[in-house]
Amino acid sequence: MTIHHGELEGGVSDEALLDLLTAPTFPVAKHGTKRRDSELDPLLLAAAAASGPHVTRNHYAHDFFPAVGDPRAEGAWDWTKWRGDDALSRQERKPRLKYVSRQKPRRQRLRELGIEANEEKENGPAREATDPLRCAGNLPPSVPKASSSSTSTAVSSPATVPSPDASRSVPATPAIEVKCMARTRVPTPHGPVFLHLYHNNRDNKEHLAIVVDPAQFLEDIPHRAPPIRSRSLDAVWSESETEVERITRGAYVGRLSQTSQVPSTPWEHTNQMTDNVPSPLVRIHSECFTGETIGSMRCDCGEQLDEAIRLISQPITIPSSSPALPPVVIPGRGVVVYLRQEGRGIGLLSKIRAYNLQDLGHDTVTANLMLGHKADERGYEIAGAIMRDLRMGTERGEGVRLLTNNPDKVHALEQEGIRVVERVPMVPRSWQRRQAKYAAQRNAIDIAVSLGMEDPHVHGLTMIGGGEVYGEDLDKYLRTKVLRMGHMLPLLPQDPDTI
């Protein structure tokens, strides 16, 4: 069976329109009047065409919704003023659904960027960031923290490179700094992990790293690969820091117990990689409350998180250098960097609204655009800094094997100086199961077992409802990612009977 684009949620028109609008050359009417300004922003047009209501080129940040957080804004819904659903309140509410601009006047925005309004043409460089299919550095404006930089990992990110156009003053973005504030052992269904909590100087979110490296518990055995440890955590934070303080924040070695309390020392690991040890598996994962906490089957985020920890925790077989010797098996080794970028960076509130637009028939990309967001608003600078703090994919030359289908992530990490030696696909469990059925039309369970899946309920019962997400909503979501966001997954024929 062939998959037609037109079968996607949102219909042919949304996708065809977006393709047309984001094509390299924009069609111009033969006898049209020449525009005085530059070409129209495809994002704006796509949002306008998809949503219907008026959106103007200078106000594309307008929202369907009034400013919820600002009760003084015209049309804002302030629930504290809710007095019941009587006729009067209904009348009061009626004219309230209006668009409210969240954008300051352009002149003021340019001034804040240090750019004189007359120097910058409309739709000049700033327009680049509005490309809906671009994965942009979207982190909020930097607020440098007064932190002891001696203990944090500071690396010049590409954002700090001065503008080649020296005549224009571009505000300098301070080098990104991350600091691991605490680390602890967490037992999971896949084995123990070390949860690392990071602070940074770009946003006020607590990003996390889930380090799988149980070899650190095995004391008297020579390690084949260096332990995965945070440089900023193992640093000495102050001269007056006590051993108990160090241990309490997680700067210890081995297994912490009533009888074993060994504080770590600042980074001094000398053990090198043994030959043939594969590069560690790494996943950069973005927060998804719905998929990970309440087991939503609109997406596969919860399953992906579970599957990533499972895959990384698998023991590694190292072939021996001599045929006479048996292969060596070592514990799994790798990291999940967990970024607090809910809803691909648009936040939970907007994601919930986007779900309602999806129920109206729009796909996940169009729903974001209709709400005035980009298709993807995430950034990976913080992930890069965390990886550098853990010395992953940088200094030892081993590189990382990245668990993803998203080409943007590979590119973004490489931009951050992380060496990605291999992309390892994340095939949804339900697709693996169905693929197994299609492949041979035989006993699907046997095939799934031979693919290493075994019983999906055995592994990772970390989501409410079980170990595999499936269903119509999920299929639509995954197909949109493949067809509209360039995710590298082989599409399966649609077959509701096999779900």
Ligand SMILES: Nc1nc2c(ncn2[C@@H]2O[C@H](COP(=O)(O)OP(=O)(O)OP(=O)(O)O)[C@@H](O)[C@H]2O)c(=O)[nH]1
């Ligand atoms: N805006 C929006 N975000 C969503 C939706 N469904 C899931 N997300 C968010 O998408 C993010 C996960 O992104 P994915 O595209 O699944 O994964 P990815 O990280 O880009 O790619 P992979 O590495 O291949 O999994 C999380 O932040 C989720 O909260 C949706 O319908 N709309």
